[in-house]
Amino acid sequence: SAVISQKPSRDICQRGTSLTIQCQVDSQVTMMFWYRQQPGQSLTLIATANQGSEATYESGFVIDKFPISRPNLTFSTLTVSNMSPEDSSIYLCSVVKGLNTEAFFGQGTRLTVV
Amino acid sequence: GENVEQHPSTLSVQEGDSAVIKCTYSDSASNYFPWYKQELGKRPQLIIDIRSNVGEKKDQRIAVTLNKTAKHFSLHITETQPEDSAVYFCAAPHMEYGNKLVFGAGTILRVKS
Numbered sequence: 001s002a003v004i005s006q007k008p009s010r011d012i013c014q015r016g017t018s019l020t021i022q023c024q025v026d027s028q029v030t031m032m033f034w035y036r037q038q039p040g041q042s043l044t045l046i047a048t049a050n051q052g053s054e055a056t057y058e059s060g061f062v063i064d065k066f067p068i069s070r071p072n073l074t075f076s077t078l079t080v081s082n083m084s085p086e087d088s089s090i091y092l093c094s095v096v097k098g099l100n101t102e103a104f105f106g107q108g109t110r111l112t113v114v
Numbered sequence: 115g116e117n118v119e120q121h122p123s124t125l126s127v128q129e130g131d132s133a134v135i136k137c138t139y140s141d142s143a144s145n146y147f148p149w150y151k152q153e154l155g156k157r158p159q160l161i162i163d164i165r166s167n168v169g170e171k172k173d174q175r176i177a178v179t180l181n182k183t184a185k186h187f188s189l190h191i192t193e194t195q196p197e198d199s200a201v202y203f204c205a206a207p208h209m210e211y212g213n214k215l216v217f218g219a220g221t222i223l224r225v226k227s
Contacts, residue, residue: 031213042203043158043217092157096213100146100165103205103215105157 002027002095006106013083013113020079021109023093028073034066037090037108046091049076083113116141118206120218127194129227137204137218138186147180147187148215150203158203162189194225 003026013019023032032049046066048056055068069077080087093106117140127133139147148163164171164178164187171178177190191198202221208214 033214042219045214045216048214099213100207102148102160102163103150103158105159107157 001102002029002097002104004093004095004104004106006093006109008109009107010110011112013111015084015113017083018079018081019083019111020077021091021093023076023078023106025074025095027097029095029097030073031096032070032076033094033096033103034068034076034078035092035094037092039089043092046078049078080111083111085113087111088113115210116144116206116208116216118204118216118218120204120221122221123219124222124224126224126226129194129196129225131194133189133191133194133198133223133225135189135202135204135221135223136186137188137206138184139206140185141206142182142185144206146207147178148205149178149189150205150217152201152203152220154200161202191223194223196225196227199223199225 005024007022034046035043036046037043045058046061047068049068049070051070051073065081067079091109094103096103120137125133145166149161150158151161152158162173162176162178164180166182169180175192180187204218205215208216
């Protein structure tokens with residue numbers, strides 16, 4: 001299993017500012033993922049955070065808007081930059097410990113941009 | 115990439131009845147199919163998964179069936195209880211990167227007591 005600590009759990013931010021979300025895992029994992037979940041919606045993958053290389057972004061998401069750091073095998077950050085109200089959502093980090101195995105999720109960050 | 119469709123979007127059942135949620139996927143090479151439950155305000159958690167070498171898997175009141183020919187899999191919950199009320203997501207692995215999951219749209223299950 002994996003225990004993920006994600007923070008902050010929620011925040012209210014002014015438009016135009018940036019917020020950095022942190023995820024700490026209790027064990028080393030190769031791949032970490034960042035998802036966005038808009039209210040009442042499914043989980044949409046933003047990017048894969050790779051240790052030692054740049055993150056891999058999904059279609060519709062760009063590094064300038066969602067820069068990701070992965071300094072080691074237990075930690076990652078996602079920054080939501082130059083925020084607008086459309087960025088209001090829940091952001092979740094996730095890890096898997098092997099191919100075709102259970103994905104574990106952080107508790108999520110509920111972001112409101114005003 | 116992989117495309118996962120999930121139905122129904124909402125499902126209301128009487129306590130004690132069964133609930134069935136269905137998902138279809140597009141990539142015939144996919145071989146791992148998990149189901150996640152997300153209670154309000156909480157993180158998604160795995161409740162059951164199935165790999166392509168079996169057609170059915172059970173865990174107490176929960177079962178998952180897989181039809182690889184038709185490329186669909188289903189979640190079955192029997193003897194539903196109020197605590198089963200949640201959003202359920204199916205998922206399938208991304209074609210190119212098996213560790214990435216593509217999620218279905220979700221099903222809101224309401225169990226009425």
